[in-house]
Amino acid sequence: MNSNRHSLYSAVFIILLSIFSINAHGKLQVFTCEPEWQALVENLGGEHVTAVSATTAFQDPHYIEARPSLIVKVCKADLLVCTGAELEIGWLPLLLRKSGNANVQLSQPGSFMAADFVERLEIPHRHDRSDGDVHASGNPHVHLDPHRLLTIAEALSKRLIQLDPTNKDDYQTALHKFKRTWSQRIKEWENKLQSLSGEYFIVHHRNWSYLFNWLSLKELADLEPKPGIPPSSSHLLSLLEKVENKQAKGILISNYQNPKAAQWLSERTGLPVITLPFTVGADDSIQTLENLFDAITDRLVANSAGQHD
Numbered sequence: 549m550n551s552n553r554h555s556l557y558s559a560v561f562i563i564l565l566s567i568f569s570i571n572a573h574g575k576l577q578v579f580t581c582e583p584e585w586q587a588l589v590e591n592l593g594g595e596h597v598t599a600v601s602a603t604t605a606f607q608d609p610h611y612i613e614a615r616p617s618l619i620v621k622v623c624k625a626d627l628l629v630c631t632g633a634e635l636e637i638g639w640l641p642l643l644l645r646k647s648g649n650a651n652v653q654l655s656q657p658g659s660f661m662a663a664d665f666v667e668r669l670e671i672p673h674r675h676d677r678s679d680g681d682v683h684a685s686g687n688p689h690v691h692l693d694p695h696r697l698l699t700i701a702e703a704l705s706k707r708l709i710q711l712d713p714t715n716k717d718d719y720q721t722a723l724h725k726f727k728r729t730w731s732q733r734i735k736e737w738e739n740k741l742q743s744l745s746g747e748y749f750i751v752h753h754r755n756w757s758y759l760f761n762w763l764s765l766k767e768l769a770d771l772e773p774k775p776g777i778p779p780s781s782s783h784l785l786s787l788l789e790k791v792e793n794k795q796a797k798g799i800l801i802s803n804y805q806n807p808k809a810a811q812w813l814s815e816r817t818g819l820p821v822i823t824l825p826f827t828v829g830a831d832d833s834i835q836t837l838e839n840l841f842d843a844i845t846d847r848l849v850a851n852s853a854g855q856h857d
């Protein structure tokens with residue numbers, strides 16, 4: 549009798565496991581495409597999630613290789629959290645196809661595309677990537693606006709609850725804590741950067757559009773003629789005139805980018821090259837999303853000091 553009951557319980561347990569798609573340790577296995585989403589998932593999921601990221605802060609998330617080790621990780625995932633908006637179009641579809649994991653395919657509850665939950669900037673009038681524009685669905689780099697990040701956090705928390713309803717209370721508590729801390733920090737960052745409002749910067753790739761939109765900073769020029777097209781000498785020469793006509797504060801690049809083009813322009817214009825972390829893990833001091841925004845705002849203020857019109 550006891551043994552029958554035991555096997556009945558075991559069967560129910562196995563069925564529940566398969567329904568909620570959680571592994572034997574009871575943790576949601578989360579595959580993220582970029583470190584910012586790994587950090588957010590860990591913030592919101594705490595002890596109930598195990599998250600990995602396909603890319604690091606030293607890789608351009610537009611272009612990575614769909615390695616077999618990544619396919620294995622997608623295969624094991626209960627939830628996939630990526631940016632979407634075509635950022636991963638060069639590698640994620642292949643990973644999804646090869647993984648054979650039905651739970652994390654697009655439009656399944658196990659697939660979460662962050663950019664789908666916020667308004668995107670720079671959506672082109674004409675959807676056409678034949679000229680090499682890698683932002684054909686609008687700018688995908690949404691994580692550098694902390695307000696949008698809050699919206700994404702709320703949607704992601706709901707998704708965690710949908711996939712793992714047993715731990716609903718913990719997910720809700722974590723979300724409230726995140727919202728409270730984040731709202732407070734946003735005010736601090738905004739105060740710190742207030743003096744730079746309206747100032748011009750030159751960028752290498754439109755990585756910073758959401759940051760600029762948030763802080764009212766302005767993009768004077770892009771070292772890339774189009775998003776994803778490497779800087780050419782003719783394009784760089786054309787920027788010299790632009791820079792002469794309008795005083796900018798500096799040239800922004802991120803860790804994973806080749807600094808040559810920025811240095812070339814810096815040598816001819818005297819503008820500082822400002823290397824900013826683009827995501828979590830860019831250096832040892834940047835282990836969380838808060839660290840990331842602290843570092844970006846600190847470096848912007850420090851490097852822009854002393855540059856006057």
Ligand SMILES: [Zn+2]
Pocket residue numbers: 610682683688689753754755775
């Ligand atoms: Zn991009």
